[in-house]
Amino acid sequence: MAEKASGNGARLTARGRATRERILRAAAEMMHVKGVTLTTLDDVRAASGTSKSQLYRHYLDKDALVRDVVALQAAQVLQGQQQLLRKLSSLRGLERWRDAVVEHNALRNGAYGCPLGSLASELGDQDEAARKAILRYFDTWEGLLKAGLDRMKDTGVLRSDADTGELATGLMAAxxxxxxxxxxTRNVRPMRIALDMAIDHVKVFAAAGDDTTPPGEGRRRR
Structure with a gap:
Protein backbone atom coordinates (compact mmCIF):
# COMPACT_ATOMS: atom_id res chain seq x y z
CA MET A 1 0.00 0.00 0.00
CA ALA A 2 1.36 3.42 -0.94
CA GLU A 3 2.13 5.78 1.90
CA LYS A 4 -0.17 8.74 2.20
CA ALA A 5 1.31 12.17 1.57
CA SER A 6 1.29 14.95 4.15
CA GLY A 7 -0.13 18.39 3.47
CA ASN A 8 3.11 19.51 1.85
CA GLY A 9 3.26 16.47 -0.43
CA ALA A 10 5.94 14.54 1.48
CA ARG A 11 5.47 10.82 2.04
CA LEU A 12 4.60 9.88 5.61
CA THR A 13 6.44 7.52 7.87
CA ALA A 14 4.50 5.24 10.24
CA ARG A 15 5.02 7.82 12.97
CA GLY A 16 3.83 10.57 10.65
CA ARG A 17 0.70 8.62 9.76
CA ALA A 18 -0.05 8.14 13.44
CA THR A 19 0.33 11.87 14.08
CA ARG A 20 -1.93 12.72 11.14
CA GLU A 21 -4.54 10.26 12.37
CA ARG A 22 -4.42 11.78 15.86
CA ILE A 23 -4.90 15.27 14.44
CA LEU A 24 -7.77 14.16 12.21
CA ARG A 25 -9.66 12.30 14.94
CA ALA A 26 -9.25 15.17 17.40
CA ALA A 27 -10.58 17.58 14.76
CA ALA A 28 -13.52 15.32 13.92
CA GLU A 29 -14.58 15.04 17.55
CA MET A 30 -14.24 18.78 18.18
CA MET A 31 -16.08 19.77 15.00
CA HIS A 32 -18.89 17.38 15.84
CA VAL A 33 -19.27 18.78 19.34
CA LYS A 34 -18.41 22.47 18.83
CA GLY A 35 -19.09 22.87 15.13
CA VAL A 36 -16.69 23.61 12.30
CA THR A 37 -16.76 27.39 12.69
CA LEU A 38 -15.96 27.40 16.40
CA THR A 39 -13.17 24.83 16.09
CA THR A 40 -9.81 26.51 15.46
CA LEU A 41 -6.54 24.95 14.38
CA ASP A 42 -5.12 25.92 17.77
CA ASP A 43 -7.95 23.95 19.42
CA VAL A 44 -7.09 20.93 17.30
CA ARG A 45 -3.38 21.29 18.01
CA ALA A 46 -4.01 21.35 21.75
CA ALA A 47 -6.49 18.47 21.68
CA SER A 48 -4.21 16.28 19.57
CA GLY A 49 -1.08 17.11 21.55
CA THR A 50 0.85 18.25 18.49
CA SER A 51 3.09 21.22 17.86
CA LYS A 52 2.24 23.96 15.37
CA SER A 53 4.90 22.69 12.98
CA GLN A 54 3.48 19.15 13.15
CA LEU A 55 -0.02 20.38 12.51
CA TYR A 56 0.93 22.49 9.48
CA ARG A 57 3.10 19.71 8.11
CA HIS A 58 -0.03 17.61 7.76
CA TYR A 59 -2.64 20.31 7.13
CA LEU A 60 -1.68 23.55 5.45
CA ASP A 61 -5.04 25.16 6.26
CA LYS A 62 -8.35 24.51 7.94
CA ASP A 63 -10.14 23.79 4.64
CA ALA A 64 -7.88 20.80 4.01
CA LEU A 65 -8.57 19.51 7.51
CA VAL A 66 -12.33 19.95 7.09
CA ARG A 67 -12.28 17.94 3.85
CA ASP A 68 -10.62 15.03 5.64
CA VAL A 69 -13.02 15.34 8.59
CA VAL A 70 -15.99 15.06 6.22
CA ALA A 71 -14.47 11.95 4.63
CA LEU A 72 -13.70 10.38 8.02
CA GLN A 73 -17.15 11.02 9.45
CA ALA A 74 -18.76 9.68 6.29
CA ALA A 75 -16.66 6.53 6.36
CA GLN A 76 -17.57 5.84 9.98
CA VAL A 77 -21.29 6.53 9.51
CA LEU A 78 -21.55 4.49 6.33
CA GLN A 79 -19.61 1.58 7.80
CA GLY A 80 -22.09 1.39 10.66
CA GLN A 81 -25.09 1.73 8.35
CA GLN A 82 -23.70 -0.92 6.02
CA GLN A 83 -23.52 -3.35 8.92
CA LEU A 84 -27.13 -2.57 9.88
CA LEU A 85 -28.64 -2.53 6.39
CA ARG A 86 -26.67 -4.97 4.23
CA LYS A 87 -29.05 -7.83 5.05
CA LEU A 88 -32.24 -5.78 5.43
CA SER A 89 -35.04 -7.83 3.88
CA SER A 90 -38.05 -7.54 6.19
CA LEU A 91 -40.20 -4.99 7.93
CA ARG A 92 -39.08 -6.31 11.29
CA GLY A 93 -35.52 -5.74 10.09
CA LEU A 94 -36.45 -2.15 9.30
CA GLU A 95 -37.76 -1.77 12.84
CA ARG A 96 -34.53 -3.23 14.22
CA TRP A 97 -32.60 -0.63 12.19
CA ARG A 98 -34.79 2.08 13.72
CA ASP A 99 -34.12 0.75 17.21
CA ALA A 100 -30.36 0.66 16.58
CA VAL A 101 -30.08 4.25 15.31
CA VAL A 102 -32.33 5.61 18.07
CA GLU A 103 -30.47 3.74 20.80
CA HIS A 104 -27.11 4.92 19.44
CA ASN A 105 -28.32 8.52 19.48
CA ALA A 106 -29.66 8.05 23.00
CA LEU A 107 -26.10 7.53 24.28
CA ARG A 108 -25.74 11.34 24.24
CA ASN A 109 -29.43 12.16 24.74
CA GLY A 110 -29.57 13.28 21.12
CA ALA A 111 -26.77 15.82 21.56
CA TYR A 112 -24.72 16.97 18.54
CA GLY A 113 -26.98 15.35 15.95
CA CYS A 114 -25.90 13.19 13.03
CA PRO A 115 -22.20 13.72 12.22
CA LEU A 116 -22.93 14.05 8.50
CA GLY A 117 -26.15 16.00 8.96
CA SER A 118 -24.44 18.51 11.24
CA LEU A 119 -21.64 19.02 8.72
CA ALA A 120 -24.16 19.44 5.92
CA SER A 121 -26.08 22.06 7.90
CA GLU A 122 -22.96 24.06 8.67
CA LEU A 123 -21.04 23.71 5.40
CA GLY A 124 -23.84 23.51 2.85
CA ASP A 125 -23.99 27.25 2.18
CA GLN A 126 -20.29 27.93 2.75
CA ASP A 127 -18.34 25.26 0.92
CA GLU A 128 -19.74 23.95 -2.36
CA ALA A 129 -17.15 21.19 -2.65
CA ALA A 130 -18.00 19.97 0.85
CA ARG A 131 -21.74 20.14 0.08
CA LYS A 132 -21.32 17.98 -3.02
CA ALA A 133 -19.16 15.48 -1.14
CA ILE A 134 -21.71 15.18 1.66
CA LEU A 135 -24.50 14.80 -0.92
CA ARG A 136 -22.67 11.82 -2.43
CA TYR A 137 -22.37 10.25 1.01
CA PHE A 138 -26.08 10.80 1.70
CA ASP A 139 -26.90 9.24 -1.67
CA THR A 140 -24.86 6.18 -0.69
CA TRP A 141 -26.66 5.97 2.66
CA GLU A 142 -30.08 6.32 1.04
CA GLY A 143 -29.01 3.70 -1.48
CA LEU A 144 -28.46 1.20 1.34
CA LEU A 145 -32.04 1.74 2.47
CA LYS A 146 -33.37 1.47 -1.08
CA ALA A 147 -31.47 -1.78 -1.64
CA GLY A 148 -33.13 -3.27 1.44
CA LEU A 149 -36.55 -2.11 0.29
CA ASP A 150 -35.84 -3.53 -3.17
CA ARG A 151 -35.10 -6.90 -1.58
CA MET A 152 -38.44 -6.71 0.23
CA LYS A 153 -40.17 -5.92 -3.03
CA ASP A 154 -38.39 -8.70 -4.91
CA THR A 155 -39.36 -11.29 -2.29
CA GLY A 156 -42.97 -10.15 -2.02
CA VAL A 157 -42.77 -8.46 1.37
CA LEU A 158 -43.73 -5.18 -0.33
CA ARG A 159 -46.23 -4.85 -3.15
CA SER A 160 -45.07 -4.36 -6.71
CA ASP A 161 -46.39 -0.77 -6.78
CA ALA A 162 -44.11 0.34 -3.91
CA ASP A 163 -41.75 3.12 -5.03
CA THR A 164 -38.65 2.09 -3.10
CA GLY A 165 -36.77 5.24 -4.06
CA GLU A 166 -39.43 7.50 -2.56
CA LEU A 167 -39.76 5.31 0.52
CA ALA A 168 -35.99 5.41 1.08
CA THR A 169 -36.01 9.21 0.75
CA GLY A 170 -38.83 9.40 3.30
CA LEU A 171 -36.89 7.24 5.75
CA MET A 172 -33.77 9.39 5.32
CA ALA A 173 -35.77 12.60 5.79
CA ALA A 174 -37.35 11.20 8.96
CA THR A 185 -34.71 18.80 22.74
CA ARG A 186 -31.94 16.54 24.13
CA ASN A 187 -34.49 13.76 23.87
CA VAL A 188 -34.58 10.95 21.31
CA ARG A 189 -38.37 10.54 21.49
CA PRO A 190 -39.06 12.88 18.52
CA MET A 191 -36.57 10.88 16.47
CA ARG A 192 -38.35 7.62 17.25
CA ILE A 193 -41.73 9.16 16.44
CA ALA A 194 -40.49 10.45 13.07
CA LEU A 195 -39.02 7.07 12.14
CA ASP A 196 -42.15 5.24 13.36
CA MET A 197 -44.28 7.38 11.05
CA ALA A 198 -41.96 6.81 8.10
CA ILE A 199 -41.96 3.05 8.70
CA ASP A 200 -45.74 3.08 9.04
CA HIS A 201 -45.86 4.57 5.54
CA VAL A 202 -43.65 1.74 4.25
CA LYS A 203 -46.10 -0.73 5.85
CA VAL A 204 -48.91 0.72 3.76
CA PHE A 205 -47.26 -1.10 0.85
CA ALA A 206 -46.89 -4.41 2.69
CA ALA A 207 -48.18 -7.44 0.82
CA ALA A 208 -50.86 -9.58 2.42
CA GLY A 209 -49.50 -12.31 4.70
CA ASP A 210 -46.06 -10.72 5.22
CA ASP A 211 -44.18 -10.40 8.51
CA THR A 212 -45.24 -6.84 9.19
CA THR A 213 -46.05 -5.38 12.57
CA PRO A 214 -49.33 -3.40 12.33
CA PRO A 215 -48.83 0.37 11.81
CA GLY A 216 -48.06 2.06 15.12
CA GLU A 217 -47.02 -1.17 16.86
CA GLY A 218 -43.34 -0.14 16.85
CA ARG A 219 -44.13 2.92 18.95
CA ARG A 220 -44.67 0.89 22.09
CA ARG A 221 -40.94 0.83 22.87
CA ARG A 222 -39.55 3.99 24.48
Missing part, protein backbone atom coordinates in the same frame (compact mmCIF):
# COMPACT_ATOMS: atom_id res chain seq x y z
CA UNK A 175 -33.96 10.11 10.25
CA UNK A 176 -32.26 13.45 9.67
CA UNK A 177 -35.23 15.48 10.89
CA UNK A 178 -35.41 13.23 13.93
CA UNK A 179 -31.72 13.80 14.62
CA UNK A 180 -32.27 17.56 14.53
CA UNK A 181 -35.25 17.46 16.90
CA UNK A 182 -33.43 15.11 19.26
CA UNK A 183 -30.43 17.44 19.23
CA UNK A 184 -32.62 20.45 20.01
Missing amino acids: LQGGHLLAQT
Whole structure:
Protein backbone atom coordinates (compact mmCIF):
# COMPACT_ATOMS: atom_id res chain seq x y z
CA MET A 1 0.00 0.00 0.00
CA ALA A 2 1.36 3.42 -0.94
CA GLU A 3 2.13 5.78 1.90
CA LYS A 4 -0.17 8.74 2.20
CA ALA A 5 1.31 12.17 1.57
CA SER A 6 1.29 14.95 4.15
CA GLY A 7 -0.13 18.39 3.47
CA ASN A 8 3.11 19.51 1.85
CA GLY A 9 3.26 16.47 -0.43
CA ALA A 10 5.94 14.54 1.48
CA ARG A 11 5.47 10.82 2.04
CA LEU A 12 4.60 9.88 5.61
CA THR A 13 6.44 7.52 7.87
CA ALA A 14 4.50 5.24 10.24
CA ARG A 15 5.02 7.82 12.97
CA GLY A 16 3.83 10.57 10.65
CA ARG A 17 0.70 8.62 9.76
CA ALA A 18 -0.05 8.14 13.44
CA THR A 19 0.33 11.87 14.08
CA ARG A 20 -1.93 12.72 11.14
CA GLU A 21 -4.54 10.26 12.37
CA ARG A 22 -4.42 11.78 15.86
CA ILE A 23 -4.90 15.27 14.44
CA LEU A 24 -7.77 14.16 12.21
CA ARG A 25 -9.66 12.30 14.94
CA ALA A 26 -9.25 15.17 17.40
CA ALA A 27 -10.58 17.58 14.76
CA ALA A 28 -13.52 15.32 13.92
CA GLU A 29 -14.58 15.04 17.55
CA MET A 30 -14.24 18.78 18.18
CA MET A 31 -16.08 19.77 15.00
CA HIS A 32 -18.89 17.38 15.84
CA VAL A 33 -19.27 18.78 19.34
CA LYS A 34 -18.41 22.47 18.83
CA GLY A 35 -19.09 22.87 15.13
CA VAL A 36 -16.69 23.61 12.30
CA THR A 37 -16.76 27.39 12.69
CA LEU A 38 -15.96 27.40 16.40
CA THR A 39 -13.17 24.83 16.09
CA THR A 40 -9.81 26.51 15.46
CA LEU A 41 -6.54 24.95 14.38
CA ASP A 42 -5.12 25.92 17.77
CA ASP A 43 -7.95 23.95 19.42
CA VAL A 44 -7.09 20.93 17.30
CA ARG A 45 -3.38 21.29 18.01
CA ALA A 46 -4.01 21.35 21.75
CA ALA A 47 -6.49 18.47 21.68
CA SER A 48 -4.21 16.28 19.57
CA GLY A 49 -1.08 17.11 21.55
CA THR A 50 0.85 18.25 18.49
CA SER A 51 3.09 21.22 17.86
CA LYS A 52 2.24 23.96 15.37
CA SER A 53 4.90 22.69 12.98
CA GLN A 54 3.48 19.15 13.15
CA LEU A 55 -0.02 20.38 12.51
CA TYR A 56 0.93 22.49 9.48
CA ARG A 57 3.10 19.71 8.11
CA HIS A 58 -0.03 17.61 7.76
CA TYR A 59 -2.64 20.31 7.13
CA LEU A 60 -1.68 23.55 5.45
CA ASP A 61 -5.04 25.16 6.26
CA LYS A 62 -8.35 24.51 7.94
CA ASP A 63 -10.14 23.79 4.64
CA ALA A 64 -7.88 20.80 4.01
CA LEU A 65 -8.57 19.51 7.51
CA VAL A 66 -12.33 19.95 7.09
CA ARG A 67 -12.28 17.94 3.85
CA ASP A 68 -10.62 15.03 5.64
CA VAL A 69 -13.02 15.34 8.59
CA VAL A 70 -15.99 15.06 6.22
CA ALA A 71 -14.47 11.95 4.63
CA LEU A 72 -13.70 10.38 8.02
CA GLN A 73 -17.15 11.02 9.45
CA ALA A 74 -18.76 9.68 6.29
CA ALA A 75 -16.66 6.53 6.36
CA GLN A 76 -17.57 5.84 9.98
CA VAL A 77 -21.29 6.53 9.51
CA LEU A 78 -21.55 4.49 6.33
CA GLN A 79 -19.61 1.58 7.80
CA GLY A 80 -22.09 1.39 10.66
CA GLN A 81 -25.09 1.73 8.35
CA GLN A 82 -23.70 -0.92 6.02
CA GLN A 83 -23.52 -3.35 8.92
CA LEU A 84 -27.13 -2.57 9.88
CA LEU A 85 -28.64 -2.53 6.39
CA ARG A 86 -26.67 -4.97 4.23
CA LYS A 87 -29.05 -7.83 5.05
CA LEU A 88 -32.24 -5.78 5.43
CA SER A 89 -35.04 -7.83 3.88
CA SER A 90 -38.05 -7.54 6.19
CA LEU A 91 -40.20 -4.99 7.93
CA ARG A 92 -39.08 -6.31 11.29
CA GLY A 93 -35.52 -5.74 10.09
CA LEU A 94 -36.45 -2.15 9.30
CA GLU A 95 -37.76 -1.77 12.84
CA ARG A 96 -34.53 -3.23 14.22
CA TRP A 97 -32.60 -0.63 12.19
CA ARG A 98 -34.79 2.08 13.72
CA ASP A 99 -34.12 0.75 17.21
CA ALA A 100 -30.36 0.66 16.58
CA VAL A 101 -30.08 4.25 15.31
CA VAL A 102 -32.33 5.61 18.07
CA GLU A 103 -30.47 3.74 20.80
CA HIS A 104 -27.11 4.92 19.44
CA ASN A 105 -28.32 8.52 19.48
CA ALA A 106 -29.66 8.05 23.00
CA LEU A 107 -26.10 7.53 24.28
CA ARG A 108 -25.74 11.34 24.24
CA ASN A 109 -29.43 12.16 24.74
CA GLY A 110 -29.57 13.28 21.12
CA ALA A 111 -26.77 15.82 21.56
CA TYR A 112 -24.72 16.97 18.54
CA GLY A 113 -26.98 15.35 15.95
CA CYS A 114 -25.90 13.19 13.03
CA PRO A 115 -22.20 13.72 12.22
CA LEU A 116 -22.93 14.05 8.50
CA GLY A 117 -26.15 16.00 8.96
CA SER A 118 -24.44 18.51 11.24
CA LEU A 119 -21.64 19.02 8.72
CA ALA A 120 -24.16 19.44 5.92
CA SER A 121 -26.08 22.06 7.90
CA GLU A 122 -22.96 24.06 8.67
CA LEU A 123 -21.04 23.71 5.40
CA GLY A 124 -23.84 23.51 2.85
CA ASP A 125 -23.99 27.25 2.18
CA GLN A 126 -20.29 27.93 2.75
CA ASP A 127 -18.34 25.26 0.92
CA GLU A 128 -19.74 23.95 -2.36
CA ALA A 129 -17.15 21.19 -2.65
CA ALA A 130 -18.00 19.97 0.85
CA ARG A 131 -21.74 20.14 0.08
CA LYS A 132 -21.32 17.98 -3.02
CA ALA A 133 -19.16 15.48 -1.14
CA ILE A 134 -21.71 15.18 1.66
CA LEU A 135 -24.50 14.80 -0.92
CA ARG A 136 -22.67 11.82 -2.43
CA TYR A 137 -22.37 10.25 1.01
CA PHE A 138 -26.08 10.80 1.70
CA ASP A 139 -26.90 9.24 -1.67
CA THR A 140 -24.86 6.18 -0.69
CA TRP A 141 -26.66 5.97 2.66
CA GLU A 142 -30.08 6.32 1.04
CA GLY A 143 -29.01 3.70 -1.48
CA LEU A 144 -28.46 1.20 1.34
CA LEU A 145 -32.04 1.74 2.47
CA LYS A 146 -33.37 1.47 -1.08
CA ALA A 147 -31.47 -1.78 -1.64
CA GLY A 148 -33.13 -3.27 1.44
CA LEU A 149 -36.55 -2.11 0.29
CA ASP A 150 -35.84 -3.53 -3.17
CA ARG A 151 -35.10 -6.90 -1.58
CA MET A 152 -38.44 -6.71 0.23
CA LYS A 153 -40.17 -5.92 -3.03
CA ASP A 154 -38.39 -8.70 -4.91
CA THR A 155 -39.36 -11.29 -2.29
CA GLY A 156 -42.97 -10.15 -2.02
CA VAL A 157 -42.77 -8.46 1.37
CA LEU A 158 -43.73 -5.18 -0.33
CA ARG A 159 -46.23 -4.85 -3.15
CA SER A 160 -45.07 -4.36 -6.71
CA ASP A 161 -46.39 -0.77 -6.78
CA ALA A 162 -44.11 0.34 -3.91
CA ASP A 163 -41.75 3.12 -5.03
CA THR A 164 -38.65 2.09 -3.10
CA GLY A 165 -36.77 5.24 -4.06
CA GLU A 166 -39.43 7.50 -2.56
CA LEU A 167 -39.76 5.31 0.52
CA ALA A 168 -35.99 5.41 1.08
CA THR A 169 -36.01 9.21 0.75
CA GLY A 170 -38.83 9.40 3.30
CA LEU A 171 -36.89 7.24 5.75
CA MET A 172 -33.77 9.39 5.32
CA ALA A 173 -35.77 12.60 5.79
CA ALA A 174 -37.35 11.20 8.96
CA LEU A 175 -33.96 10.11 10.25
CA GLN A 176 -32.26 13.45 9.67
CA GLY A 177 -35.23 15.48 10.89
CA GLY A 178 -35.41 13.23 13.93
CA HIS A 179 -31.72 13.80 14.62
CA LEU A 180 -32.27 17.56 14.53
CA LEU A 181 -35.25 17.46 16.90
CA ALA A 182 -33.43 15.11 19.26
CA GLN A 183 -30.43 17.44 19.23
CA THR A 184 -32.62 20.45 20.01
CA THR A 185 -34.71 18.80 22.74
CA ARG A 186 -31.94 16.54 24.13
CA ASN A 187 -34.49 13.76 23.87
CA VAL A 188 -34.58 10.95 21.31
CA ARG A 189 -38.37 10.54 21.49
CA PRO A 190 -39.06 12.88 18.52
CA MET A 191 -36.57 10.88 16.47
CA ARG A 192 -38.35 7.62 17.25
CA ILE A 193 -41.73 9.16 16.44
CA ALA A 194 -40.49 10.45 13.07
CA LEU A 195 -39.02 7.07 12.14
CA ASP A 196 -42.15 5.24 13.36
CA MET A 197 -44.28 7.38 11.05
CA ALA A 198 -41.96 6.81 8.10
CA ILE A 199 -41.96 3.05 8.70
CA ASP A 200 -45.74 3.08 9.04
CA HIS A 201 -45.86 4.57 5.54
CA VAL A 202 -43.65 1.74 4.25
CA LYS A 203 -46.10 -0.73 5.85
CA VAL A 204 -48.91 0.72 3.76
CA PHE A 205 -47.26 -1.10 0.85
CA ALA A 206 -46.89 -4.41 2.69
CA ALA A 207 -48.18 -7.44 0.82
CA ALA A 208 -50.86 -9.58 2.42
CA GLY A 209 -49.50 -12.31 4.70
CA ASP A 210 -46.06 -10.72 5.22
CA ASP A 211 -44.18 -10.40 8.51
CA THR A 212 -45.24 -6.84 9.19
CA THR A 213 -46.05 -5.38 12.57
CA PRO A 214 -49.33 -3.40 12.33
CA PRO A 215 -48.83 0.37 11.81
CA GLY A 216 -48.06 2.06 15.12
CA GLU A 217 -47.02 -1.17 16.86
CA GLY A 218 -43.34 -0.14 16.85
CA ARG A 219 -44.13 2.92 18.95
CA ARG A 220 -44.67 0.89 22.09
CA ARG A 221 -40.94 0.83 22.87
CA ARG A 222 -39.55 3.99 24.48
